[in-house]
Amino acid sequence: MSAVQTVARSTSPWLPYPVTIEDIHQEVPGIATYQLGFVDSAVASRFQFRPGQFNMIYLPGVGESAISISSDPSTTAILHTIRIAGNLTRALARRRVGDQIALRGPYGSSWPMDACKGRDLVIACGGVGLAPLRPAIYHVINHRSDYGRVFLLYGARTPGDLLYAGEYDAWREADIEIAVTVDIGDQAWSGNMGVVPVLFYSMRLNAPKTMILTCGPEIMIRFVIFEALARKIPPDRIFLSVERNMNCAIGHCGHCQLGPAFICKDGPIFSYRQMEPYMHLEDY
Numbered sequence: 001m002s003a004v005q006t007v008a009r010s011t012s013p014w015l016p017y018p019v020t021i022e023d024i025h026q027e028v029p030g031i032a033t034y035q036l037g038f039v040d041s042a043v044a045s046r047f048q049f050r051p052g053q054f055n056m057i058y059l060p061g062v063g064e065s066a067i068s069i070s071s072d073p074s075t076t077a078i079l080h081t082i083r084i085a086g087n088l089t090r091a092l093a094r095r096r097v098g099d100q101i102a103l104r105g106p107y108g109s110s111w112p113m114d115a116c117k118g119r120d121l122v123i124a125c126g127g128v129g130l131a132p133l134r135p136a137i138y139h140v141i142n143h144r145s146d147y148g149r150v151f152l153l154y155g156a157r158t159p160g161d162l163l164y165a166g167e168y169d170a171w172r173e174a175d176i177e178i179a180v181t182v183d184i185g186d187q188a189w190s191g192n193m194g195v196v197p198v199l200f201y202s203m204r205l206n207a208p209k210t211m212i213l214t215c216g217p218e219i220m221i222r223f224v225i226f227e228a229l230a231r232k233i234p235p236d237r238i239f240l241s242v243e244r245n246m247n248c249a250i251g252h253c254g255h256c257q258l259g260p261a262f263i264c265k266d267g268p269i270f271s272y273r274q275m276e277p278y279m280h281l282e283d284y
């Protein structure tokens with residue numbers, strides 16, 4: 001556990017810290033990015049996170065949900081990109097700039113940015129699965145010479161559901177090779193149609209040098225892993241973010257247990273080597 005986490009939880013691991021909603025940016029229908037600022041400036045100055053970590057977002061009287069941090073880890077901004085799914089996220093969608101909510105965190109494991117140094121990277125994600133990978137993209141951009149070729153393979157249901165579309169040009173300028181696909185195009189769409197794993201077909205990977213980072217619907221993750229394994233990328237160089245219904249986020253309640261792992265504290269990011277026994281890819 002980092003010093004930051006220890007300090008942030010020194011009072012009680014359950015204690016959420018009040019935050020103000022400083023900005024709400026509607027990304028696409030049903031998904032918005034919330035910029036949150038700690039009310040207590042001392043807490044704000046201690047808060048740091050690694051790409052892929054999450055916070056527990058708390059709405060008094062409603063409950064808590066695990067939400068990944070989607071901002072640039074080199075800045076102090078705390079951004080969360082949130083899809084309306086159920087009770088908490090629906091209630092959050094009714095909050096306005098200036099309202100107070102709370103959070104505790106950051107929690108969980110992170111994308112292996114150090115282990116990726118000197119390697120090519122394939123970042124494969126779908127839907128809101130780009131949110132936990134955006135900090136990894138910012139990290140790559142901030143340390144571009146540490147990495148080889150970097151591919152972003154991203155898919156959404158329709159062109160209007162593509163997250164952060166306004167940033168793609170800047171990412172391309174930072175030498176990220178982007179391939180986007182949608183399930184259903186519209187009249188203006190002349191790009192790829194189909195699922196994310198199919199984007200592997202048009203890439204020439206240097207497999208011995210490549211790491212895979214993937215997040216999105218479980219079915220997409222499974223087929224991304226298939227494509228990676230088919231290209232002889234070993235299981236310990238494939239990393240995935242595993243989502244499970246989480247309650248405590250600190251390994252006490254057992255809600256998110258998968259095999260011997262508590263997804264909240266051992267994950268959510270694992271290598272496929274770690275998750276292989278629990279994913280049963282041979283069923284597909």
Ligand SMILES: Cc1cc2nc3c(=O)[nH]c(=O)nc-3n(C[C@H](O)[C@H](O)[C@H](O)COP(=O)(O)OP(=O)(O)OC[C@H]3O[C@@H](n4cnc5c(N)ncnc54)[C@H](O)[C@@H]3O)c2cc1C
Pocket residue numbers: 054065066067068069080081082083084085086087088089090128131132242243244245246268
């Ligand atoms: C580590 C982690 C990071 C996450 N990051 C994000 C993020 O960045 N943005 C985002 O929009 N969402 C994220 N989620 C998903 C988010 O936590 C769930 O959508 C959460 O349930 C929303 O709370 P709710 O009260 O609105 O919905 P709920 O009322 O809890 O649930 C809505 C529906 O989703 C089901 N469900 C709940 N949690 C999950 C889950 N984890 N996986 C699959 N089904 C679930 C419930 O059974 C129910 O059917 C993340 C989840 C995890 C575990």
